[in-house]
Amino acid sequence: MPVHLDSHEPDVDLTPGTAKSDIVAFLYSHPELGFKPNEIEDYLELPHGTVTTTLKRLSDQGFVGKTADSHYHALEHREDLHRYVSSLDQVQRLFDADEFEETTEWNENPEAVDEDELDAEINELEADFEDA
Template sequence: MPVLLEDHDSELNLRPGTTKSDIVAYLYQNPEWGYTPQELKEALDIPRGTATTTLKRLHDDDYLGKTDDGYYYALSEREDVRRYVSSLNQVDRMFGHHLDADATPEEPEKQIGEDRTDEELDAELAELEGELNE
């Protein structure tokens, strides 16, 4: 996928849809708060071990800050991460409403006319064509 070079930061190693990205997005969307691994586990519905390990790595890589008593938070100086999260939010605002929580690939949406016989559809088509020719 091409990237806009003006906004590209090769040092930013985040990919949308990953736990790492989800944690960063959550913390940067709530920059005034600090969270424990347990609170993030519950908020993002991820396993505790995954939360703890990912938070440690994000802190070690300077994506997040950490208080002495174990609260993780967004770093105010990471403008690149703020831009990344802003882009995620913008994509969600633009396309998030298109996601249908009830639709699954195994259950395609019902097509118009799917519950009618061929004869009924042919009769309806003939009627519509007749109206157009009038």
């Protein structure tokens, strides 16, 4: 399918949990601010060399901007990166939700789980997946 070149952004090549992803997430979570490398190091607790090298690469690749006095910042036009960070935030909120912290019978007593019931549920899910 054809794309409009003036608005097309290629897929974001970021892996959650990496320094590259963490730095992008940090900068795009504060789009109105610019940060010096040492401020990013302090906040993310990453080594100096990792931060400076990663920031240079991110800047060279057009993922982040850099001011003349070396403040790194999010780029307003990178909607793909704004969406990526928003997705990370949604996943984090999902895992922070109280419903995941509730104690279940499984947590208290794994032996109480009926293996036949569990197998039946797995088979049902697999059948639904195959039908999709």
